[in-house]
Amino acid sequence: MADSRLIRRAILDSEKFNSLSTYAQNFYFRLLLVADDYGLYDARKTLLRCALYPLALEKVSESDVVSGLAACEEAGLIRLYSVEGKEFLQIINYGQRKQARPKYPLPPCATVEHGEARCATVSHRDSPLKTETKTQSETHTQSESKSEARSRACERVKPPGGVDEVLRLMRGQANCALNAGQLQLCAESFFGEFDGIGWTLKGQPITDWRSIARSYMAKWQERENRPRGKGGGGKKWNISNAAPQSNEQYKGL
Numbered sequence: 001m002a003d004s005r006l007i008r009r010a011i012l013d014s015e016k017f018n019s020l021s022t023y024a025q026n027f028y029f030r031l032l033l034v035a036d037d038y039g040l041y042d043a044r045k046t047l048l049r050c051a052l053y054p055l056a057l058e059k060v061s062e063s064d065v066v067s068g069l070a071a072c073e074e075a076g077l078i079r080l081y082s083v084e085g086k087e088f089l090q091i092i093n094y095g096q097r098k099q100a101r102p103k104y105p106l107p108p109c110a111t112v113e114h115g116e117a118r119c120a121t122v123s124h125r126d127s128p129l130k131t132e133t134k135t136q137s138e139t140h141t142q143s144e145s146k147s148e149a150r151s152r153a154c155e156r157v158k159p160p161g162g163v164d165e166v167l168r169l170m171r172g173q174a175n176c177a178l179n180a181g182q183l184q185l186c187a188e189s190f191f192g193e194f195d196g197i198g199w200t201l202k203g204q205p206i207t208d209w210r211s212i213a214r215s216y217m218a219k220w221q222e223r224e225n226r227p228r229g230k231g232g233g234g235k236k237w238n239i240s241n242a243a244p245q246s247n248e249q250y251k252g253l
Contacts, residue, residue, distance in 0.1 A: 005032055005033055005096065007029075007032060016076050017077065019075050020072070021071065023067075024067075024071040024072060024075075027052070027065075027068035027072065028068075028072050028078075030053075031072070031078065032091065034051050034052065035089075035091050035094065036102060036104060037096050037100055037102070038094065038096075038102045038104075038106070039091030039092070039094030039096065040088060040090050040091075040103065040104040040105075040106070042086075042087070042088060042089075042104065043069065043080055043089040044086070044087050044174045045062040045065045045066055045175050048065050049061075049062055049064075049065045062175075063177075063221075063222075063225065065175075066175045066218055066221070067218065069089065069218070070214070070215050070218035070219065073211060073214070073215055074215050077091065078090060078091050078092060079092055079107060079211070080211065081107045081108060082172065082173075083105040083108075084105075086105075087173065087174040087175070088104050088107075090106075090107055159194075159195070159199040159206070159209055160191065160209060162191070163187050166187040166213055167183065167184065167187040169213055170183055170187055170213060170214075171183060173217065175218070178220070178221060178224065182220075182224055186216070186217055186220045190217075194206065194212075
């Protein structure tokens with residue numbers, strides 16, 4: 001990790017960034033500061049909480065970290081992935097000059113070529129980080145389209161073959177706090193929902209169901225942690241009001 005990072009003012013006009021809550025925006029800023037030159041960092045909630053909030057551990061819980069990761073991933077600002085059972089993250093369109101080799105494993109299908117990670121592309125139109133010169137930007141932009149195409153091709157993952165495959169993915173997540181029964185219901189709900197609409201989202205084929213499943217599980221955990229009504233009051237929590245029942249409803253996850 002570099003001692004300093006350059007952040008462009010253009011981040012304030014980013015639609016993705018502004019779709020985040022105030023907390024999630026603060027969370028994302030902190031990620032920008034701790035990631036390595038390739039936008040990579042350890043995504044395990046315990047380590048991430050200590051790295052992002054070293055002097056405010058009593059104010060931020062591990063659940064808050066999980067929510068921050070899910071919000072940033074949903075907004076398309078980060079990519080979550082696992083290597084050999086460990087969770088990592090990559091900031092998308094990081095746009096930082098790469099002065100050293102990656103300190104963390106690259107996402108699947110990514111390689112280092114001439115000191116740059118193919119999946120760590122730069123978007124000079126919506127990148128939050130400062131670019132160098134116009135000539136360098138033009139050169140980077142030409143290479144980005146090829147890099148982004150390779151990245152998208154790598155990420156096209158076939159839909160899961162059944163609930164068991166979804167369950168294995170969710171069970172292997174470091175941030176999973178659901179018990180066996182809750183996890184089974186979550187996996188069944190996710191598979192049934194998206195299998196029923198042909199594995200599409202907003203009318204487009206889903207390219208990486210695993211990323212969506214992780215966000216789905218995080219939201220499910222949030223609902224499980226919500227206080228139930230006291231003395232029988234309040235709305236009863238059940239599967240029908242916990243899981244999204246349509247593609248339109250999923251936009252909130």
